[in-house]
Amino acid sequence: MPSFDLVSKLDMGEMKNVVNMAQKQISGRYDFKGSNTSIDFKGEEALEIKASDDYKMTAALDILRQNMAKRNVGMRSIDPQDIEPSGNQMFKQTILIKAGIDKEQGKKINKAIKESGIKVTSSYLDEKVRVQGKKIDDLQAVFQYLKSHKDVVVDLQMENMKR
Template sequence: MPSFDIVSKVDMQEIDNAVNQARKEIEQRYDFKGTHNEIELEKEAMVILAADDYKLQAVVDILKGKLVRRNVSPKCLDFGKKEPASAGAVRQRVAIVQGISKDKGKEIIKLIKDSKLKVQPQIMEDQVRVTGKQIDDLQQVIQLLKGQDLGVELQFVNMRS
């Protein structure tokens, strides 16, 4: 029975590279001179510290640009609320989203079932497996989901026939 998996995975090495490039650009930019701005990468999150709101937004824009250049979707970032830090600085925690949540999985399954294609989707931990008798139906599911904006970056892996 042909099948494939719908996953949402992030290459942490590419995120690390993007963070390092963003740090270098922040150090070199004239509008950041004399202020303390940094991006700290943790296991499944980042902490951005900036001198003020304007600089925080500029750091986020730089980071998103570096991620896009490295083929990592900014949709994998979940921005927390801004919190005040010492000396008038601003801190923001950014979670790196891996896998498909149960709610997103249910939303994906509803979309697939509403399409009336002859496939069976099922949630398996942090991914969705889709099986069907014909590969053409599976490819139609992939095209259907590529056309939707679900708020997460999806990859389609393990196509078996």
């Protein structure tokens, strides 16, 4: 029986390239001159944007998202938090990097698959969801359905396709 695994993973090498490209664009833009706006990694789970005002903060986040789109890094893999003052007339925003499918998200994905009406079965297995069906077309239809579903808030990839 054909099957595949739904996973949510992020290529950290690509994400580093995205951050470097965004930082280079920020340092070259006229409206950022002398503002000390920066995007930095805070470990493997988060990014931090520092800027002197709200406008520069949102512009830096937009630049980051544009570069993610250029490098085919999923937009759903980041979760911007609230902007907060960091002292010295600067603001900071933490951006969480999401990878993996947790139990709650796995339940939502399973529920969405059942609601779709496509004749497949699914089960949550340790940060991935295995989908099985009789036809490969049904499996591909489920994948396309989940990529556009409103309850799925992680970036999904198809892995380990078996015929």
